[in-house]
Amino acid sequence: MKTYGLFLLAFAAAFSVSPNACVAAPNRPHLFVMANNNVSTAPSSPTSTFCVGRFLIDIPAGSKLTGGNYKYDFLAIESVKTMSLEEFEKETTAHESILKSSINGRTKKSMLLESVQPEKTTRIFSSWKSDASTAQVVVFGYRWIGGHRFLLKDSVDDDKQKVGMENMGKVLSRLRSRSETEMPSEPGYCFDGGLIANSEWENEEAGVDFRVADHPDTILSVWFYPLAKYKHDKPLLERMGGMTQVLGNLATSIHILRKGNRQVGPYKGQEHLASAPNSGGMRGHAFVWETQGEGTLETPAIKIELSTGHADRKGNPQKTSLTDEQAMKLWDDVLNSFRLRPTGDTVKTSDVSPQPHPRLPLGELAATGRACPQTGWWQASEAGEIEGGARQYFTAGETMPQVTMLGESSLWQKLKGARPSYRTATVWKLVDYDAEVPKPQSIAQAAPGNASSDAHGLGDGSSHQDKG
Structure with missing residues (x-):
């Protein structure tokens, strides 16, 4: 039993990103991803939305925030x-x-x-x-x-x-x-019981834990923190591979359920889903997704974990109440819900003053929920096929929308004329100007390079359709 306990500690340590690491994260080639084409448009059970920092995440209704550490501007x-x-x-x-x-x-x-x-x-x-x-x-x-x-x-x-x-x-x-259920409309940093209103990102970080409703052995954890590029560690999957070599024969106790590149909204990261024995010899789950960010305040390092088989309040090991399939379904529902919080600091199109001169440069970025800062063609950062096209036309002052991702239809879905889809937040990139505003009903059709277009190199060729 002690061997298993030490084994899990070493296993968990591999998930960590050292803030002091000075290893530059290389551009990794696309890794194997187990895709599930039966993409669900919504979780199958009711959820509660929690606000953490500038992000939102949906968790099964009745789940409780059990602890949190928050830092804002140090x-x-x-x-x-x-x-x-x-x-x-x-x-x-x-x-x-x-x-x-x-x-x-x-x-x-x-x-x-x-x-x-x-x-x-x-x-x-x-x-x-x-x-x-x-x-x-x-x-x-x-x-x-x-x-x-x-x-x-x-x-x-x-x-x-x-x-x-x-x-x-x-x-x-x-x-x-702020109450736990209040989702503020103004931009700022959420913490348990309050909000610090500010449209500009500061040095912001948090680490929170949730006990998942109806599954007392299951904990969901969310961390984010600024991480300069020179402090980036090796990518998650590379670290996990190194840990497997260190563990030797003990590594055979780990069952890999899924691993690979996975994009969550605009954030390109990697996931590693496994089951492993807990300190009581019973199997639990250790799921992690992580991105080390782009080295800016607006693109922090983010890590989300889901683990099962935790001890009860008396310290007794528990058998997980979730099968592998149920745990993966819960994981996909939660991970797909993670997004930037839309804010109400938008301006009606009719209230927008004339376009600033000179125009904003091509390459300007605007996240879902922000007011469009420049009339023109904008490209979504998501890889894969997008309803209405990855490239769309917006007028200054419009709220930058989410995108609807389209999955591959199964044979049965094709016969029914149905196609799986889900909505997600994204980051839009200004790629072209157009002085003539197209008619609203023809925007999607007129947008050049729609569907799976990724001409501006914003995607990595991977898809996050790994739904349960």
Whole structure:
């Protein structure tokens, strides 16, 4: 049993991307993907939508968020607490009093460096990081909104204290309270209990876990974080191959269910689906999809995992309640739902001012949900056949839409005249201008290079039709 436990630890370690790795990720050739042409347009059971950062993900209804770590612009976000304004004032006053009365062993002065109160419901303190430090400063930011206390923390060098205080005030001013089921219409960063409104991406990261409804042994995890290109590790499947060699004969305990390149919305990544023994000798699942991003704030590294066979609350190993087929179906439904959150910062076409001069350059990108910044022809980043064509015409101010991907029909579907399809968010790329606006009913037909066109090299030839 101990052997299996150690085996699983090593197996799980292979999924990790080291933020400190300096190995450039090579352009890998297309790997084998097991495609399923019976693509479902929607999950077979009700789902709940969760907002994490700027992303949305759909999970079986009744699933619970069990833990999360959130950082926004290098500020750590503590768990939101329910309290009255009076309780909030008592907590912040007590914190300030403790810092003020504590003495730094080196300066022989108060640990409290500065305290400001921009408004009654906002308090910001800065203090030395420890009673022996004169180099690191901690900034605490409190805000009370409608019965909820928010607390953010930052750590800066002593010469950046003023900048840290100002940045904390700016972030606190953008805070909004949010219920778990509320999907904000304004752009910004979601965390459990709140939103930081901002149309511009900052240094944003999060790691959250969900217990999947009706399957207590099943956990879904989502991580994202900025990752510079020079810190990219080896691709997922290459790391997994190396781990298999290290494990030797133990690797025969792993059953590979599916692996290969897989694009999720605009994000090109890889997936590895396997079953393996847990610490109790019973089989569980370890599914992972990952992209290391493009090295920009808007294209972070993303990792999504689904694992079964977790111990119960008493630490006892559990047999998974999902068959391989059920686990893969759940995985495909969840993974296909992952997308950027559409926002309401769009402008009606009639309200758009004349086109800016000069025009935006070709190659400009716009994600699903954003207002179209330039009238012209736009190319979707998805590989495969798209309903209406991969290349479509949009007018400035229109909301950039999702795309409908078309799968291959089975013989039975062909006889019925049906074709599998699903909708997904994408990133559109400006590829051409056209001064003459085509008629709405002929846009799809007029778009050159429709259907499976990928003339601008945005796809990698793979398809993410791996639905259960």
